[in-house]
Amino acid sequence: MANIKPFRAIRPTRDKAALATSRSYDQYSKRELKAQLSYNPYSFLHIIKPGYVNDINLSGEEKFKMVHKTYQDFKDQEIYKKDTKPNYYLHQKSYGKDVFWGIIAAVHVEDYQNNIIKKHEDTLKEREELFGNYLGIAGFNAEPVLLTYPDNNSLNRIYRKYSQHRAEYEFMTHTKRLHKMWIIDDEFDIETISEEFKKMNAIYIADGHHRTASSNYLANKLKTENPNHTGEECYNYFMGYLISDANLKISEFNRFVKDLNGYTSEQFLEKLSEFYTIELKGEKVYKPSKKHHFSMYLNGNYYSLYLKNTNYKINNALSDLDTHIIHKTILKPILGIYDLKTDPRIKCLPAILDKKQLKKEVDSGGFKVGFGLFPVSVDQLKAVVNEDLRMPPKSTYIEPKLRSGLTIFEIND
Template sequence: MAKIVPFKAVRPTRDKVCLVTCRSYEEYINAELAAQLDFNPLSFLHILKPAYSNQETVSYEKRYKQVSQKYQEFKKEFILVKDKKPAIYIHKIVTKTHSFTGIIVGTSIEDYNNDVVKKHEDILDFRVRLLKEYMNYSEFNTEPVLMTYPDNKTIENWIYNCTQKLADFEFSTTKKEIHYLWKIDDELEINWIQGIFEKTKNLYIADGHHRSEAAKLLSQENRDSKNTVKDYLLSYLISENNIKIYEFNRLIKDLNGLSKDDFLQKLNEHFIVELKNQQPFQPIEKHQFGMYLDHDFYSLILKPEHCVFETALESLDTQIIYKKILSPLLNIQDLRNDERIEYISGKQSMLEVKRKVDEGEFEIGFIMFPSNIQEIKDLADANLVMPPKSTYIEPKFRSGLVIYEL
């Protein structure tokens, strides 16, 4: 059963929160990043990348220690303040098109080890090691792992009642999002919601597999210590039907030496191929794919005789396109590292695929249908791994909003 715990979060003061919190470092283009670092001395970016201007010349260990030093400076200046009582936190994010509400807590590393917390993505060992060292030297974590739990009316009603009072934080971002945060530090109330989650059989990681594994390694290294804080993982728990899953569309730089006619002919073995000319084709259900090639759109529909699958992995559209097209026809074997393939989030218009092909950077583009939460759960329950770049999942959490000290 799932175990959750409250913790004493470090948070920006109410008057500074909109200036402190930031998106993930990688999301900023260079000009925007420079502007933030030059003109906003309160941005959490100063903590995340204190050596950004000369990163190539600074060792990882030195850089991580600089992160810790800058973090302590923010605390000494009372830009960041630690709560006096352990609490759990309700966080609501309102975007232009969606509203997400979840619970920020510590989840058990033991649950992660014992498969109470389910996984569905492969991980890169070197990235896990870097994240583990980052957390070890910085001694904090501000990027919670996004986990889902089954829809639960009791939890939904409790969240609704908690969010009727004035929020501890309410602020807007330059991306026109509104963020709310409520602190719940009443001991009886915390015990009650812990009891509800103890009846939950599994939690499912939606985003944050590398962070979870890094926290596991850190906990193992801490095994002989009395510091139990490292036995828990900063997590954002959200109802499984409250997340938004987008696809990743595929762009390929060449046809692997095939002519257009030969390639289309080979597609006919597994797909019903229909020319759409200039009419964009957006898949509306599983096993449908859009394709853009030589200034024309096509629809590809998997033939019924090929819709027989033995595992949850085989039925995934990202696996189908890999097994039927990318690997055998286009010789794309390594979906993560092959330089001939790139990915575009489904948050962007499908016409972005058209634009990149028309400009000659790529020769062909594939438009996918997004996976759903049940597919993720089926893979996790079967201990299977999704192909890389199968899903782009929201909500995305802002750094510096809630900090879990290690």
């Protein structure tokens, strides 16, 4: 059963919510970051990058301590305040036709240890330790881990009920994302939410594997240092944003390669024909319409690539993924690309950036060929996890992307 609980969030006052919250630090360009830090004194980015105003460059534990101090300063100035009782927090993010709903809650690390919280990526030990030490010194989670659960009618009814009332926060960002948040403080609703999650045998990490692993690292470390450990201390929990799998959106990462590994275009197409039925589609934008179907842009033309099942065998959930298929049939054997993470000849970009992405990236001269993929489904992702396998790199671009500093969970509370 999944063990979640309400918590007393530290969050910005209503009048400062739009100014205080931010995108994840690594999503800002240098220019955007400078503008935010120079002209918005309430931005949570000041906590993440302390010392900017006084032109102080910090690193390591010294920086972590300054993060904690700046966070305390924000609370002392009452930019952030702590709720008087534990609550769940209902958050809605919308743009265009996409509307995402989720519950922000405290999630127990034991569920991660016991494989109730399931992962689709492996993590690096050095990053777990680095961020775990950061959490221990800074003392808070400011951006929740994105978790997904099976669609649930009881939870959906609670969401609809609160959506009829005025939100505690309602603000639009300059990227045209509308954010709303309601405080779920009714004891019956809180109990219902907790009980519904207790009925779930598994929930899945959608985004935030290293944050989860780091929280687990810190919990284990503090457990050994606490002779009176009970398992209910705040350091045993991390902040999660729990969203129905029916409400999750997965987009694809397209692949771009700088050369054809010494082949001419004609030789390359001939090599592809071993695994694919190839059709020339011309200059008009063309995208794949189902799994095991790819688009390709080469020499000013789009092509469709249909996988020949006779030459490629699907024997588990991993081999069913298009990201695995393209690696095993094209990138590795033909183009000589063995590792997406380290090979400088390949670049992976989320397809949401531009409908004409293949054409623009290749025609710009930076790449010789581009491949468009069909998005991985939630069922495919779960199947990989349930077989205790791992997703290939750059398989999923998962939304919603969450804001930092909307709610904060204090580890040392």
